[in-house]
Amino acid sequence: MAHVSVQQADFDVGGEIEALKEGRTDAGAFVSFTGTVRDMDGNLKSLTLEHYPGMTETELARIAGEAERRWPLLGCRIIHRFGTLAPGDNIVLVITASAHRRAAFEAAEFLMDFLKTRAPFWKKEATAAGDAWVDAKTDDDDALEKWQS
Amino acid sequence: MAHVSVQQADFDVGGEIEALKEGRTDAGAFVSFTGTVRDMDGNLKSLTLEHYPGMTETELARIAGEAERRWPLLGCRIIHRFGTLAPGDNIVLVITASAHRRAAFEAAEFLMDFLKTRAPFWKKEATAAGDAWVDAKTDDDDALEKWQS
Amino acid sequence: MQLVYFAWVKERVGKSEETLHLPEHVNTVRELLSYLSGINEIYAHALAEPEKLRVAVNQTHVKLDHPVIDTDEVAIFPPVTGG
Amino acid sequence: MQLVYFAWVKERVGKSEETLHLPEHVNTVRELLSYLSGINEIYAHALAEPEKLRVAVNQTHVKLDHPVIDTDEVAIFPPVTGG
Numbered sequence A, B: 001m002a003h004v005s006v007q008q009a010d011f012d013v014g015g016e017i018e019a020l021k022e023g024r025t026d027a028g029a030f031v032s033f034t035g036t037v038r039d040m041d042g043n044l045k046s047l048t049l050e051h052y053p054g055m056t057e058t059e060l061a062r063i064a065g066e067a068e069r070r071w072p073l074l075g076c077r078i079i080h081r082f083g084t085l086a087p088g089d090n091i092v093l094v095i096t097a098s099a100h101r102r103a104a105f106e107a108a109e110f111l112m113d114f115l116k117t118r119a120p121f122w123k124k125e126a127t128a129a130g131d132a133w134v135d136a137k138t139d140d141d142d143a144l145e146k147w148q149s
Numbered sequence C, D: 001m002q003l004v005y006f007a008w009v010k011e012r013v014g015k016s017e018e019t020l021h022l023p024e025h026v027n028t029v030r031e032l033l034s035y036l037s038g039i040n041e042i043y044a045h046a047l048a049e050p051e052k053l054r055v056a057v058n059q060t061h062v063k064l065d066h067p068v069i070d071t072d073e074v075a076i077f078p079p080v081t082g083g
Helices: A013-021 A055-070 A101-118 A138-145 B013-021 B055-070 B101-118 B138-145 C007-013 C029-037 C041-046 D007-013 D029-037 D041-046
Strands: A003-007 A029-036 A044-051 A073-081 A083-085 A090-098 A121-127 A130-133 B003-007 B029-036 B044-051 B073-081 B083-085 B090-098 B121-127 B130-133 C002-005 C017-019 C054-057 C060-062 C073-077 D002-005 D017-019 D054-057 D060-062 D073-077
Touching (some): A013 A029, A013 A090, A013 B029, A029 B013, B055 B073, B055 C060, B090 B101, C002 C007, C007 C041, C007 C073, C029 C041, D002 D007
Parallel strands (some): A003 A073
Antiparallel strands (some): A029 A090, A029 B029, A044 A083, B029 B090, D054 D060
16 A cells, blocks of 8 residues: 655655545644755755665565554555755655654654664765765664564 | 644645645654644534634644743644634644754654644534534543653 | 633523623633622523533533633533534 | 575675575574574674564565575565665
8 A cells, every 4th residue: 555666756745645635534643754865064965865775665565564553544655755856955744644643743754763773775965075975873773663562 | 933823724835844844954853743624433424523713823823932941843844723723634744854863753743732722712512412522532641751851 | 802602591581692791700601601690580590500501711611610701601501413 | 495695795795695594403594594604704704793684485474483484485684774
């Protein structure tokens, strides 16, 4: 049921939420998360996302399936971009729909936590000082722990 | 800093998120919550939202200020509609922006929990069986408790 | 005092607002609700279940022991159901 | 065995994929990393810090004791940083 896309092109957040809402009156709660390229100190020239074609789609579908198993979702979309992006550009979009807000919020946060630690993407930052791969955050591993039960 | 609107007109979720993103590269995380008119069993003809003009705006601004005090938000928007709406129509929109996803998620959920129990709106459902005011949920009071600290 | 009513409280009272001269012995929200209930059957019915009522004084949520004065705007309504 | 590399592992190995005939004594991911490290200085450098490496076998995340066979696709990469 989940819709998963790995793409170079930008996405339209409003249009994606609309697509999930289209024609349905049983879902009362829609949560979206949009992750964008953040330039912490004005030095970032671009961000390049590499990924593992094939595994990426499989892993995102697996993560979405796990969310659907845990929460009564009426819809779920994950879009993740790859390629070279500029500061402020969209990177990732997660949308969840449910009858109640709690499920929609929790599932969206769960999807992002799992995506951050399991989806095979790697970020490389280009700055005036050169290019550097972004290090994984232990925060992200910690975030996963709260979903273990 | 928060943008608060109480209006009869519909809102454009994508456009509102764009407005918050516009020209900034310091926020990496945007969370939106959209609440819509839910028709649980296909009997709902319409939903009418009454509110307390003046207090509504004050209370929403107060709730937003509280969220900004608790989390490092870079932006925050609350839009709530009033008047008569059809099943599937948008009711409420909350958007938060932050450098990190955890703050954006938590603040959005906090805003909805507080809005549900403090913003002076009242829903009346029109069905074939007649009109009835919607009862408040004790769930919503319970949801508030997790933010007491 | 300016009184305003919303939702089913408004429907039961039969008006959305009214001006009231506050008697001297009415000094809290609780006393105000009690005073209004004594006016007639309509108010008595509208305000019969205080646990289902919420009150705002000057557009701020308050508890039953909150003080009221004659220049206040007092709103009486059911628990809110927005969002 | 099909080997694929990503991010700085790919840069250090100097290629994004290669085909390897798996020696008989290599039966787990741990043994595979050890075997590759012994090939030459390039692999030794690329795979020098096993705690900073992650491995997928046939496009599924696995641990170091996961078995490998010659028909597997094995990917070696740093911890992921998407999202």
